[in-house]
Every structure is written in C-alpha cells, then in structure tokens.
Amino acid sequence: MGLVIIALIIINIFTVYKFIFKFIFTDFDDFNESLRYSFTPDIISLFRKEYWKDQFGEFKLGFFILICVIVTIVEYGIVNGIIQQIMKLI
Template sequence: MSLELVMIILLLFLNIPVYKFLFRVFFVDNDDYNETVRHTFTPNIISLFRGEYWKDRMNTARLQFFIIICGGIVVLEYIVLIKIIAVFR
C-alpha cells in the first residue's frame, strides 16, 4: 500500500469528529437527515406531484453540500500533508 493511500484512509478516520460537527450544522436530527436522503432519491417529477418539489430540491442540495464539504476537507488536508512531506524530503 502506498503512503498516499494510507494518508487518505487515516484522514478519513481522523476527521470523524469534523463530520459529526458538520452533520449537526446541516441537519437538525437523524429524522431530518433521513428525510433529506429520501428526497434525494425520489425523482423530481414525483416530488412535483406530491407538492414537495422545492423542498426536494433544497434537501438534495443540502446533502450534496454536506458531502462536498466533507470530501473537500479531506482533499485539502491531503494536499497540505503532501506539501509538508515534500519540504522535509
């Protein structure tokens, strides 16, 4: 296993408290999260007929932002660590 892969796996696990904090920022509770996931996987046309189209769109965007921010944190930390390692080599 390469050093880069080990670093990424380590960063994914070390950031669990950050993910939990962001989870509480984006979602009120687990029911709110479950509703967001339900809206994400419900086709927009069905949400339109249910009268939940804009709620569906907002929940989908909220879940996407949560995933992008969590992934972005790992990517930024990885880039910083690679730069630090390159300085000391």
C-alpha cells in the same frame, strides 16, 4: 508513506464529517428525509406538493457531499505537506 497519510486522514476525517453533518442537518431524521427526497423523482414531489422541500433536501445532501470531498482533498494536501517537511528534516 502513503499508508501513513491515509491513516491520519481517516482518523481525523470522522470528527470533521460529524461537525459538518451537525452544521447542515438538524438530526439524523433530517438527513434521512434529504436522502429520501434525492431518490424521489421531482415530478412525484410536485404532485405531492413537496417540490420545494425536495429541492432543498437535495441541495442540503449535495452540499454535504461537496463539502466533505473538498475537506478531504484539503486535508490530504495539508497532511502530505507536513509529512514532506518532516521527511526533509530527517
């Protein structure tokens, strides 16, 4: 039964992640920029005069990851509850 839950979540999660991605990032270049900023030390961004862009890029990437984790946990709970109810009926 665990494999069924995981398979259903994996099938659905890609569409949900894509929606969240489009909501947070304007395009794939925006995502790459946020990723670059999260690997660049803050002191280097400060010297490049990109400190606030760095902070905002890191925030967007962290927010994207947090929302994806929360959505996955919620979806697991929903799918697990639905399958439990179906198993009770059988």
